[in-house]
Amino acid sequence: MPDIKDIQEEIVEEFSMFDDWMQRYEYMIDLGKSLPLINEELKTNDRLIKGCQSKVWVDATLEDDQIVFTADSDAIITKGIIAILIRAWSGQPPAAVVAADTSFIDEIGLKEHLSPTRANGLVSMIKQLKMYAVAYQTQLN
């Protein structure tokens, strides 16, 4: 498995092929379709990420000491955003997720979503994924 940095670089490279925002968004929407979906019965309030206009549920499990994320959202763009994060961070050691740099979001031209006031709550998603990672890291130690 390539490490987080490699995957993030790969994603940045894919997005760099597009020269306008529309293509980037279309690609992001496509990526949303490959999101590893959370089980329907796990879509409970405690897995709902606060601070988003759309609903985003995230679950994390530990498999062979790697953290595995599943998620879903009722909005297509949000689904794309969480799919990008999960593609980079799922299947990695919790410690690597805790330490993961998020500047690649900026580099793929989605900087506007990083603003803490932005209603889609990308910042909340990042926080939630990292919280799961911190919890599993503690469990492993």
Next chain:
Amino acid sequence: MLDIQKIRADFPILSREVNGQPLIYFDNAATSQKPQQVIDAITEYYTRYNANIHRGVHALSQEATDLFEAAREKARVFFNIPKAKQVIFTSGNTHSINAVAHGAHVFVNKGDELIVSSVEHHSNIVPWQMLCERVGAHLKVIPVLENGTLDMDAYKKILNDKTAFVVVNHISNALGVTNPVKDIIKEAKKYGAMTLIDGAQSCGHMKLDMQELDADFYTMAGHKMCGPTGIGILYGKEDALNQLPPYQGGGEMIDQVTFEKTTYAGLPHKFEAGTPNIAGGIALGAAIDYLNELGMDNIAAYEHELLEYGTEAIKKIPGAKIYGEVTDKAAVISFNVSSLHPYDIGTIVDKLGVAVRTGHHCAQPVMDRFGIPGTIRASFAFYNTKDEIDVMVQALHRAVNMLS
């Protein structure tokens, strides 16, 4: 007839670009844009007149006081309020509501009932819930019908001798529907209930006459009527305002202060503790001048034209559903397209330079009523054009294509 191109030239922000596209601002229900005249009034105040008011004997303080009080007088005339002292300057509509709810225990006793409507935004629900908790009163809710209008039959049934207060918005921010507030007030009076009308969405879009309406309290948001943020108005009948205890203690609101007992100043100062938003008040006066020059009837007529045009255009989008489609409404269109999430559509049209609001519009109970997570809300003002609506519709088409 309004000369829209001339009007647009008064609003500097309308010539800027967003995401490389000319800005199309359709979020007027959230806040209106400001004409140069209002911006100038703020600059001029700080450039020439800045001083604390109502205190200094010096010339500058006098001039600033005169300007601030002149703005109060402008608001009095604009809303046909009997006396200037019934115009209370607040920090905004939410402050105005809270100022009443905070002291409304003088009108509401334990076991009494308070009526709100189900189309209120949170700032006209929560302060009243807090009041109910404080005094042990009960909150009753007027349901909304499928077309977005209030169920007046249900309202009449909820009213009874225990009803102490009725609070309703004049125009729903989430749907744009104008509520029959005159009837609501009339019915409430039969039971001796006090009334507060939240005018956040009406104050900049229609002619308002406080004496004709006959509500006990009415609240206005300066920034939704071309004024700056941080200034609002609370209107009240003189008796009602005299009975209402002050919301905040401090300077300006007192008559005599000793450690044994403080007596309060008269209206409006009783409710204006501390240094008010002087520049905001004066600039709101400039906004009122501006609206007067255009004429509220002209504004309402033109905005209605935009509403009709926009409604027809949006209805042509396959799968579009408008919430609150009635004749008596403000230029607000709240809608969804098929099962697409409003957030997705809002994000794409923003990229195309069109500013609309998406989400629950701080009115979750309304969204729950229609079983939707939110809507896309396009809200127009007199400086918008039909051409802009055409651009929005094109943007909506592009968004729908991308998302489906």
